[in-house]
Amino acid sequence: MGTATLEIDLTALTGNWQALDALSAPSTVTAAVVKADGYGLGAERVARALLRAGVRQFFVALAEEGAALRNALGREPDIFVLSGHMPGDTDMIGDLDLTPCLNSVEQLTRHFEALPGTGFAIQLDTGMNRLGLEPAEWAAVRDIALTQQPNLIMSHLACADEPEHPMNAYQLDLFRELTEGVDAPRSLAATGGILLGPDYHFDLTRPGIGLYGGAPFADAQPVVRLSLPVIQVREIEAGESVGYGCTWEAEKPSRIATVAAGYADGLHRVLSNQAMLYHGTTRCPMVGRVSMDLITVDVTHLTETPVALDILSQEQTVDDLAEVAGTIGYEVLTGLGPRYGRRYVG
Numbered sequence: 094m095g096t097a098t099l100e101i102d103l104t105a106l107t108g109n110w111q112a113l114d115a116l117s118a119p120s121t122v123t124a125a126v127v128k129a130d131g132y133g134l135g136a137e138r139v140a141r142a143l144l145r146a147g148v149r150q151f152f153v154a155l156a157e158e159g160a161a162l163r164n165a166l167g168r169e170p171d172i173f174v175l176s177g178h179m180p181g182d183t184d185m186i187g188d189l190d191l192t193p194c195l196n197s198v199e200q201l202t203r204h205f206e207a208l209p210g211t212g213f214a215i216q217l218d219t220g221m222n223r224l225g226l227e228p229a230e231w232a233a234v235r236d237i238a239l240t241q242q243p244n245l246i247m248s249h250l251a252c253a254d255e256p257e258h259p260m261n262a263y264q265l266d267l268f269r270e271l272t273e274g275v276d277a278p279r280s281l282a283a284t285g286g287i288l289l290g291p292d293y294h295f296d297l298t299r300p301g302i303g304l305y306g307g308a309p310f311a312d313a314q315p316v317v318r319l320s321l322p323v324i325q326v327r328e329i330e331a332g333e334s335v336g337y338g339c340t341w342e343a344e345k346p347s348r349i350a351t352v353a354a355g356y357a358d359g360l361h362r363v364l365s366n367q368a369m370l371y372h373g374t375t376r377c378p379m380v381g382r383v384s385m386d387l388i389t390v391d392v393t394h395l396t397e398t399p400v401a402l403d404i405l406s407q408e409q410t411v412d413d414l415a416e417v418a419g420t421i422g423y424e425v426l427t428g429l430g431p432r433y434g435r436r437y438v439g
């Protein structure tokens with residue numbers, strides 16, 4: 094088969110959720126963030142496994158993602174939409190019982206007019222300046238908004254993956270101040286915030302990346318294995334080159350394996366001549382440029398001809414590969430693309 098296989102370990106995924114859940118007090122609810130198609134791994138399968146493991150609160154970025162999730166999960170769980178209540182979303186939010194995280198006075202007004210008496214959350218901006226009501230706006234609408242009984246009041250940390258960053262304590266203090274005396278449940282922490290400790294946990298936490306095995310959750314179990322089938326193996330002489338632009342030249346007689354995935358599959362071209370692939374635990378260097386659908390690998394030192402080589406595995410996590418590419422695990426995962434055969438195990 095020419096299609097590469099992305100294996101997703103649902104037992105590791107739910108184990109990561111349980112491990113993050115165990116870091117906060119039993120009174121704190123641990124939700125799950127499954128936006129961007131479950132960080133590229135397939136939101137429906139991921140969310141169904143998490144539902145079975147006990148998750149009852151899910152977060153997505155867009156109402157459309159929420160609609161697909163509602164169809165996959167049924168009526169029971171709460172589904173929060175981080176982009177809030179946008180024009181055109183009213184029917185989806187109302188019909189499918191989605192909970193918009195209202196980010197502005199405009200969204201509050203739209204929601205209260207279009208769907209009075211239905212569930213909503215409020216997002217406050219405590220310094221990230223991305224989504225949410227500014228403190229002054231909140232002061233102006235707070236009393237009215239609270240009479241409508243929000244399901245959740247939340248904010249998001251800008252620097253939670255840097256525990257020493259002064260922004261964390263600043264945002265914590267401001268969030269406390271803005272939500273002083275409020276009855277509604279409160280939420281501040283994503284994966285990084287959970288690891289900052291109990292002060293940050295409040296009533297509900299919203300981990301995403303940690304579920305999928307990524308930093309900053311250092312104790313995470315790897316969830317993905319990406320195995321690329323070998324299409325062809327060739328012998329080349331010393332002095333011959335490999336790939337577009339002839340950027341790699343063999344110093345000695347070599348065996349080169351060509352595997353079936355490329356930059357169209359989220360294996361960024363910047364990995365060219367940098368990344369490793371693995372045959373079991375044996376490192377095999379990527380040689381030459383990554384092309385759209387293909388990667389070339391030096392397998393001279395292997396004693397057998399490989400059928401497939403792994404680029405993500407226990408040996409090389411999403412964060413390891415991200416580091417080579419100069420990015421973060423989040424981008425590696427969400428960039429993986431639709432062409433892989435996704436295989437769910439566990």
Ligand SMILES: *Cc1c(COP(=O)(O)O)cnc(C)c1O
Pocket residue numbers: 126175248249282283284285299300301302303
């Ligand atoms: C993406 C996101 C999360 C999850 O963040 P992770 O770092 O992946 O745990 C939580 N809350 C909000 C508002 C987000 O945008």
